[in-house]
Amino acid sequence: MGIPLYLIFLTIILLSVTVVGKTMYNRKKVTCMTGMMIAMTLGMIVGLTLGVVFGILFIDNFFVATILGMIVGMVIGFLSGISVSVMAVLDGLLSGLMGGMMGAMLGAMIAPEYREAIVKIMFFLFLATLLILLYMIQKELNRNKTSFYMNPLITVVLFGVFFVVFNQLGPIFKVIDSPKQNHVEDDSNENSLLIKAKEYTFMSNKVHAQAGETVTLFIENIGDEEHDLEIIGLEVDDVKQNSSHDHAQGTEKIHLHAGPGDKQSITFIPVEKGIYRFICTLPGHEDLGMSGTFEVL
Numbered sequence: 001m002g003i004p005l006y007l008i009f010l011t012i013i014l015l016s017v018t019v020v021g022k023t024m025y026n027r028k029k030v031t032c033m034t035g036m037m038i039a040m041t042l043g044m045i046v047g048l049t050l051g052v053v054f055g056i057l058f059i060d061n062f063f064v065a066t067i068l069g070m071i072v073g074m075v076i077g078f079l080s081g082i083s084v085s086v087m088a089v090l091d092g093l094l095s096g097l098m099g100g101m102m103g104a105m106l107g108a109m110i111a112p113e114y115r116e117a118i119v120k121i122m123f124f125l126f127l128a129t130l131l132i133l134l135y136m137i138q139k140e141l142n143r144n145k146t147s148f149y150m151n152p153l154i155t156v157v158l159f160g161v162f163f164v165v166f167n168q169l170g171p172i173f174k175v176i177d178s179p180k181q182n183h184v185e186d187d188s189n190e191n192s193l194l195i196k197a198k199e200y201t202f203m204s205n206k207v208h209a210q211a212g213e214t215v216t217l218f219i220e221n222i223g224d225e226e227h228d229l230e231i232i233g234l235e236v237d238d239v240k241q242n243s244s245h246d247h248a249q250g251t252e253k254i255h256l257h258a259g260p261g262d263k264q265s266i267t268f269i270p271v272e273k274g275i276y277r278f279i280c281t282l283p284g285h286e287d288l289g290m291s292g293t294f295e296v297l
């Protein structure tokens with residue numbers, strides 16, 4: 001986990017505790033209607049946001065991701081409703097359950113290249129929702145007084161500062177194969193690239209090679225199912241398939257196929273600069289996240 005992810009967890013915990021604490025402390029003044037809104041909103045948004053994060057973190061185990069998302073959403077929904085009314089508790093529990101489930105689903109389904117973006121979007125929505133929620137509670141408690149939350153300028157400045165800092169901190173999810181490990185030393189002096197495949201992702205899903213230079217591309221299947229790798233639209237010279245099994249011989253297509261535990265390679269020279277997509281062509285695998293980009297520099 002990268003620093004931004006810890007920051008997300010910390011912010012979510014702090015803001016949730018603030019809202020829950022405020023509700024509990026002022027339980028005499030909070031009406032049932034407001035209490036229900038608080039429980040529902042908080043349960044849902046925390047469930048959704050953390051559900052997405054869990055769905056990505058536990059990409060190999062959808063069950064764990066869903067259960068974790070549901071638990072977190074339900075606990076927060078329960079806590080924010082408990083001091084108000086049974087209705088608020090029910091509202092919070094069910095919204096949390098739904099948010100956690102849907103968040104985990106979204107996190108697990110989103111293509112790897114959009115993981116960072118979706119987490120940022122969800123976190124932004126979380127922050128915006130929480131500010132509105134705090135504003136609502138504050139208004140309910142002190143109908144006449146103006147307070148910190150009422151000044152929109154402060155909110156805007158806070159968001160600005162937060163996101164500048166947030167973007168400086170680097171990726172939310174650590175890339176499993178760093179670019180250095182990505183270039184595997186081979187016996188020859190050629191450039192070689194290794195892409196690992198498993199259910200249902202490529203690691204790394206971003207590789208690059210120089211135009212006009214010979215490159216050897218390896219696919220290593222570390223999963224339990226068959227996978228392949230095909231680069232779409234890439235023009236190449238001097239293709240040499242280094243494996244016996246091969247259903248693309250004679251064509252100028254970059255296609256590698258590897259059963260579970262297999263490692264296959266192909267040597268070629270990329271001709272034209274550009275960014276090309278590579279995918280696993282097995283039915284459904286691309287949609288489940290088996291795609292990436294091959295950049296020719």
Ligand SMILES: [Cu+2]
Pocket residue numbers: 226227228280281282285290
């Ligand atoms: Cu596959």
